[in-house]
Amino acid sequence: MNALPALAPPGMTFAEAPSFREIPLYDGDGHAATGFPRAATALADTIRAADGVIFCTPEFNFSLPGGLKNALDWVSRIPDQPFAGKPVAMQTASPGPLGGARVQYDLRKMLVYLDALTLNKPEIFVGSCANKFDEKTGALTDQTTRDFVRQQLAAFATFIAQHGAKR
Numbered sequence: 001m002n003a004l005p006a007l008a009p010p011g012m013t014f015a016e017a018p019s020f021r022e023i024p025l026y027d028g029d030g031h032a033a034t035g036f037p038r039a040a041t042a043l044a045d046t047i048r049a050a051d052g053v054i055f056c057t058p059e060f061n062f063s064l065p066g067g068l069k070n071a072l073d074w075v076s077r078i079p080d081q082p083f084a085g086k087p088v089a090m091q092t093a094s095p096g097p098l099g100g101a102r103v104q105y106d107l108r109k110m111l112v113y114l115d116a117l118t119l120n121k122p123e124i125f126v127g128s129c130a131n132k133f134d135e136k137t138g139a140l141t142d143q144t145t146r147d148f149v150r151q152q153l154a155a156f157a158t159f160i161a162q163h164g165a166k167r
């Protein structure tokens with residue numbers, strides 16, 4: 001995620017989504033009693049304001065980390081939910097060899113329900129990530145990965161220009 005600005009095409013800027021640490025576990029009774037938590041509406045507002053959304057996530061137990069799933073569950077209940085018609089790309093990193101391949105396909109499945117416009121290719125799976133980042137600074141040092149990310153961001157800019165902002 002931190003590597004993206006330096007690899008982006010001209011004109012593409014980034015804003016980190018607000019933290020979803022404060023979003024409580026979704027349950028219908030709590031939702032009915034207290035409405036949407038402020039942290040969930042803040043996340044939805046940020047998504048709504050963006051031309052596109054890029055997920056950068058690890059994989060937990062072959063799927064989405066629970067906090068991310070919970071945040072998406074809340075956002076999905078918000079009226080005029082913000083992923084509908086929104087261009088989305090995704091990137092995953094893992095110390096394992098597959099680089100989070102499985103979580104991406106679970107996330108893509110959720111995004112079908114949310115009616116997002118998900119970029120198909122290039123896909124970014126950063127496998128064996130311990131060898132691809134500088135241990136001290138966290139900088140992305142692997143040139144092949146940097147080239148793939150650059151290609152994906154360029155493709156995402158084109159995708160947004162072609163399909164975004166229709167709502």
Ligand SMILES: Cc1cc2nc3c(=O)[nH]c(=O)nc-3n(C[C@H](O)[C@H](O)[C@H](O)COP(=O)(O)O)c2cc1C
Binds near residue numbers: 058060061063094099
């Ligand atoms: C509960 C848990 C489940 C995990 N499951 C997977 C997995 O299914 N596939 C995988 O590649 N890595 C898995 N990992 C390793 C994560 O990819 C690794 O912890 C992650 O890169 C670190 O991200 P973090 O610093 O945000 O936790 C798992 C880690 C945890 C804590």
